[in-house]
Amino acid sequence: MTTTANVTGNDRAVVTRQHMLIGGEWVDAVSGETSESINPYSGRAWAQVPVAGAEDVDRAVKQARAALDGVWGQTSALDRGRMIRRLSALIAENAEALAEAETTDNGKLLREMRSQMKSLPDWFDYFAGLADKNEGTTPPDPKPNMFAYTRREPVGVVGAILPWNSPLLLMSMKLAPGLAAGCTFVVKPAEQTPVSTLKFAELVEKAGFPPGVINVITGAGETGRLLAAHPDVDKIAFTGSTETGIKVIKTAADHMARVTMELGGKSPNIVFADADLAAAANGVVAGIFAATGQTCVAGSRLLVQREVHDQLLELVATRARTIKMGDPLDAQTEMGPIAFREQFDKVAGYVDIARREGATVLVGGGRSPDPAHADGLFFQPTILTDVTNDMRIAQEEIFGPVLSVIPFDDEEEAIRIANDTQYGLGAGIWTNNVARSHRVAHRIKAGSVFINTYRMLGFNVPFGGFKRSGLGRENGIEAIRAYTETKSIWVNLSEETRDPFVLG
Numbered sequence: 019m020t021t022t023a024n025v026t027g028n029d030r031a032v033v034t035r036q037h038m039l040i041g042g043e044w045v046d047a048v049s050g051e052t053s054e055s056i057n058p059y060s061g062r063a064w065a066q067v068p069v070a071g072a073e074d075v076d077r078a079v080k081q082a083r084a085a086l087d088g089v090w091g092q093t094s095a096l097d098r099g100r101m102i103r104r105l106s107a108l109i110a111e112n113a114e115a116l117a118e119a120e121t122t123d124n125g126k127l128l129r130e131m132r133s134q135m136k137s138l139p140d141w142f143d144y145f146a147g148l149a150d151k152n153e154g155t156t157p158p159d160p161k162p163n164m165f166a167y168t169r170r171e172p173v174g175v176v177g178a179i180l181p182w183n184s185p186l187l188l189m190s191m192k193l194a195p196g197l198a199a200g201c202t203f204v205v206k207p208a209e210q211t212p213v214s215t216l217k218f219a220e221l222v223e224k225a226g227f228p229p230g231v232i233n234v235i236t237g238a239g240e241t242g243r244l245l246a247a248h249p250d251v252d253k254i255a256f257t258g259s260t261e262t263g264i265k266v267i268k269t270a271a272d273h274m275a276r277v278t279m280e281l282g283g284k285s286p287n288i289v290f291a292d293a294d295l296a297a298a299a300n301g302v303v304a305g306i307f308a309a310t311g312q313t314c315v316a317g318s319r320l321l322v323q324r325e326v327h328d329q330l331l332e333l334v335a336t337r338a339r340t341i342k343m344g345d346p347l348d349a350q351t352e353m354g355p356i357a358f359r360e361q362f363d364k365v366a367g368y369v370d371i372a373r374r375e376g377a378t379v380l381v382g383g384g385r386s387p388d389p390a391h392a393d394g395l396f397f398q399p400t401i402l403t404d405v406t407n408d409m410r411i412a413q414e415e416i417f418g419p420v421l422s423v424i425p426f427d428d429e430e431e432a433i434r435i436a437n438d439t440q441y442g443l444g445a446g447i448w449t450n451n452v453a454r455s456h457r458v459a460h461r462i463k464a465g466s467v468f469i470n471t472y473r474m475l476g477f478n479v480p481f482g483g484f485k486r487s488g489l490g491r492e493n494g495i496e497a498i499r500a501y502t503e504t505k506s507i508w509v510n511l512s513e514e515t516r517d518p519f520v521l522g
């Protein structure tokens with residue numbers, strides 16, 4: 019819920035005072051502590067949110083538990099599906115307002131956030147349909163006179179911890195299957211981008227979910243840690259950095275909470291000499307400069323076959339130099355600012371590292387010199403050449419508009435370099451040779467491989483990481499299973515007494 023203060027004329031300078039949703043009530047933190055969300059385009063605070071502490075986290079978890087043990091637990095799967103569909107319709111009606119909140123929080127293009135918000139109902143509709151199809155099994159006659167069947171019961175109270183880059187999309191990938199499975203939620207958006215999730219929570223109420231089914235608490239890493247550490251949280255669904263993900267797994271392990279993890283990447287975009295180079299160049303730009311490079315599947319390593327290296331680079335560099343940076347709310351803008359100050363400094367720091375490591379800055383390399391960008395955190399589209407795969411800039415996730423270009427000679431070498439990373443989230447393959455495209459796709463260790471396209475995501479296509487890019491999968495039928503516990507039930511069909519000293 020929003021109350022507005024400090025109106026300074028321009029809508030986007032309004033500071034809105036936000037509250038958390040716990041057990042159907044809009045509340046402040048018990049401590050009264052708040053923090054600000056900064057609009058990275060204007061550089062000004064635009065929202066103030068509570069910082070949840072231990073008591074608030076505990077209250078939210080208790081409310082989620084009460085809903086699970088109460089009215090939500092009694093709601094039929096069919097009715098859960100109906101409620102999820104109502105929420106879906108409300109999201110569609112409010113897509114524009116949600117998109118504007120995300121853009122104001124993190125500076126990503128309104129046109130991208132709009133298209134993300136328009137796709138959110140797909141997730142809810144798909145999983146709403148699965149709610150009453152989450153069937154158990156009846157294993158055929160496991161023993162004489164024994165009947166067994168399985169049930170897929172909700173895993174319980176889920177803590178969803180979100181990053182700042184695409185808050186509602188990444189939340190929906192957890193909420194939609196989890197609600198369909200019958201779970202309840204405590205959602206914690208990132209401290210940089212809390213507002214869209216709070217606006218979303220207003221729709222949850224309107225859709226008629228019982229109080230406590232979806233709670234939203236705000237705060238930074240400590241709030242997230244408290245949530246993951248809460249002994250009554252059954253599962254943590256996390257998206258964010260690998261470093262934090264590892265901490266969350268360790269915290270969750272102390273009370274055996276289940277985890278799904280969507281973490282970082284250093285994804286290769288591999289261009290073979292036999293590719294359509296214009297299409298490949300466009301895909302390379304989509305992979306690293308869309309969303310200002312702030313996406314987990316960013317194609318941050320361009321592996322290019324040596325014979326087309328110069329030609330491809332010319333195409334990519336020409337496009338990179340003409341990318342239109344500006345107000346993310348403007349439909350003409352192609353690249354917005356970096357989401358917040360620390361992230362900007364991190365990206366700039368990596369370009370310094372690149373120079374020290376001996377890479378060459380072919381395009382960009384620093385803050386935009388355009389005076390129109392002075393207030394915002396604008397970093398130029400940056401292309402680094404003379405990169406080898408062992409350099410830090412080729413191994414570590416930068417999470418910004420910085421492309422490292424690495425040449426290769428043949429297919430074997432391309433596969434070897436592509437897989438020489440701790441990550442395994444995405445990979446792009448550009449070639450007109452059908453046999454090669456699948457052959458290489460099968461050998462890349464990554465959760466999603468894109469052939470002659472890049473950065474695709476769909477509600478019914480599993481998504482997740484190999485290696486240190488994650489644990490488990492979101493989206494698709496598998497995703498609902500990740501929110502269930504399988505229970506096996508044995509029924510004795512005989513009325514005879516059996517030997518008590520042998521295993522049945």
Ligand code: NAI
Binds near residue numbers: 266280
């Ligand atoms: P982060 O991974 O630290 O934060 C993600 C979420 O975890 C936030 O809600 C945060 O408050 C929470 N969190 C932080 N510490 C926690 C803890 N100990 N226990 C539980 N929750 C905790 O990401 P951050 O700091 O926003 O960004 C750092 C880097 O992470 C970025 O530079 C980028 O490389 C990467 N990143 C990757 C994302 C992806 O989609 N793969 C998304 C966001 C960030």
Ligand code: MG
Binds near residue numbers: 056057123210358
């Ligand atoms: Mg912000």
